[in-house]
Amino acid sequence: MHHRMLHTFRRFGIGLTILILLHSCCGPDPYRDYFKYSEIADPKSLDPALSTDVFTAVKIAILYDNLVKFGVGSEILPSVARSWEISDDGTRYTFHLQSGFRFINGREITAEDVKYSFERVLNPATNSPMIWLFTPITGSDAYAEGKAADVSGLIVEDSLTLVIQLTSPFAPFLGFLAMPAAAIVAPEGVAAAGDRFSERPLGSGPWILEEWKHDNFLSFRPNTDYFFGAPKLKGFMVRIIPEVLTMAVEFESGNLDLMTVPTSEFIYWTHSNTWKPYIQKFDELAFYYLGLNCERKPFDNPRVREAASLAIDRDKIVDRILHGSAEVANGPIPPALPGHNFDRPVDPYDPERARQILIEEGYADGCEFELWADQDAGISQTLEAIQSYLNDAGFKARIIRNDWNMMRDAMRRGKTDAYWGNWWADYADAENFLAPLFQTNTAARRNRYSNPVVDTLIVAMQKTLNDSARAHLAMEIDSIIAIDRPYLFMWYPTTYTVVQPWVRNYQVHLMYNANKYSDVWFDRSGE
Structure with a gap:
């Protein structure tokens, strides 16, 4: 079936279900004047001390x-x-x-x-x-x-x-x-909440937790005494919607005010005359990668890591699967940060050279390994493409899908040959893309990579206060890592967000925990 016709039929079915549910309810929508957007999962906690993921961080920022x-x-x-x-x-x-x-x-x-x-x-x-x-x-x-x-x-x-x-x-x-x-x-x-502090947060932010129905929604009321001024809306709501298509239908039905454009529907939204005026594009401080265990065969051999890099056609994945919504990565530091090397070329797509390297390194009959990925990550098409490229070049990659906790434990114990991952900035500094991932004995260094020269340069970068000198050190570290290839750097993502026509003063922020949504307001005069 033609993509657009299939898109319409699927939306009609889900939309009809939502319409029936809405008509089965009584009275006006009590959350009409709440700013609403969705996420795929509950935050793990509303306690700042336990905040380790983006879902949690966004809520901490407003509380x-x-x-x-x-x-x-x-x-x-x-x-x-x-x-x-x-x-x-x-x-x-x-x-x-x-x-x-x-x-x-x-x-x-x-x-x-x-x-x-x-x-x-x-x-x-x-x-x-x-x-x-x-x-x-x-x-x-x-x-x-x-x-x-x-x-x-x-x-x-x-x-x-x-x-x-x-x-x-x-x-x-x-x-x-x-x-x-x-x-x-x-x-x-x-002291008052004890071990329930996550459910009863006491902060100073522009929003106050109103209700948390786990795996359903979180609602917040405005802090009318907020130091920087009370929020302009009556409330703020985060709905938990795991399915991308359901989220998109809810947005088109007017039940969400903000949505991140799904990659699977990128062409539909970005080519829509209805929605194009309300889309904002921004380059993230992030990268996607294939992590390689540098202490475990076969990727303890740097030439095998090189072969894996040469085997993957990153340009085609970005073009065909991501619809151009990313930039092929040449290292860990995103282009927006000082220290990024704009002159270094990306490893070319050269499967013949990759196959020859494997033969020279003793893998003439194929190089077997397991590629781990979080089973909740919506990346099946991407993983299958990477697997196909690798296997065509002489590897024998087998994809292992597991829940994140099991996968994280396996990575921590060094039991994964390779794993799919991504890294998003916690703070806007190139050091954040180097020290946590590549410095020996850091918690996030799950690929067992260790290079004493990199360690020394990272410490020097951390202690250096001159911005120009720090950028030079970052570029030097970045260049060493690009040669060592503990990761196969895939792409730097670009995010597209779309808002409803009545939303005013919404602005994309570079850092995920920067937006407090206190200045957003609605203008429904055109309805």
């Missing part, structure tokens, strides 16, 4: 505030801190807090609250996976190990002044403080 925040782009702006100074040697940060910045219970945020929030992440009892955010602070290790009553490098000078002393210069540190896990929580809220 809480940090000392500093990301702007529309990569800039870092004042938030709870109105200003700050950094010592010439880059080790001492002095933050001056806003007067009158209040939690939703009406109490003013103080420097003691900031100290408490950071120490709570470091406290083993919290079981936070985000301890690494605060390890640059003097005394953090002693506190985390139970050898000190507090973190000596968190110094409360007065109720509105906090000094943070680092053990050594760490250039990305300010970006760390804008991350979800560095959000400021009210100690009394944690």
Whole structure:
């Protein structure tokens, strides 16, 4: 059946079901004036200390505030801190807090609250996976190990002044403080809620949790006393819709105000005269990759890694499967960040050369390996294309689909030959695309790659405060990694979002936790 006709029939069937359900309900929509969008899964938690994924981070951003925040782009702006100074040697940060910045219970945020929030992440009892955010602070290790009553490098000078002393210069540190896990929580809220703090968050953000029906929706009401001004809408709602087609039908029916354009329907939406005026495009700080276990055969051999890279036609995948909604990647650092090497070519598609390398390395009869992927990731077509390219070049790749927890455990134990993954910026710095993934003994380094030269250069980049020198170091590290190929870098994604015609002042933000949705409003005068 022709794609457009099939598209119409499928939409008609789902749309009819939704229409019947709507007519079976009584009364007007109580959420009509709520800003509504959807995600495919529940957030794992609403506790900042446990925030490790994008779904959670978006909610943390609207419920809480940090000392500093990301702007529309990569800039870092004042938030709870109105200003700050950094010592010439880059080790001492002095933050001056806003007067009158209040939690939703009406109490003013103080420097003691900031100290408490950071120490709570470091406290083993919290079981936070985000301890690494605060390890640059003097005394953090002693506190985390139970050898000190507090973190000596968190110094409360007065109720509105906090000094943070680092053990050594760490250039990305300010970006760390804008991350979800560095959000400021009210100690009394944690004490009152106990292990249910995730369900009863007490922050200072523009929105207040109203209701959380797990695997259905989260609704929020406005914080009318928000420091930067009350939100302009009556509410905010995140609906949980796992199916992409259902999400698209709901958007077209007017039941969602914002949607990320699905890759599978990219042509339909971007070529629609109805929707084109309401689509925003932006290049993400992210990349997709095939991770290769550098300690496990066959990819402990760098020439076999090279062969795998030469076997894949990235251009065709981006063109045919992603419909051009990405840029082929030549390394880990996205083009928007200083340190990206615009001159280095991508590995060419050369299956004959790949096959010859495998023969030379003793794999004349084929090179077998398992390619792991999260079973919930909607990437079957992409994986099958990659598998086909690899097998045509002399590999024998077998795809293993498993739930994320099992896959993560296997990667952590070094039991995966190769795995499909992606990496999104936590802070807008090239270091975020290097240290967590390629520095020896870091938690996210699941491919067992280790290069002492890379380790030394990463430390130098972290301690260097000059932006130009840091960009040069980043490019040097990036070039080494591109040659070593611990990952097969696939593409840098571009996201397309579409809003309803009545939505006003929605703006795409570069960082996933930057948008607080407090300035969005509706104009329904044209209805």
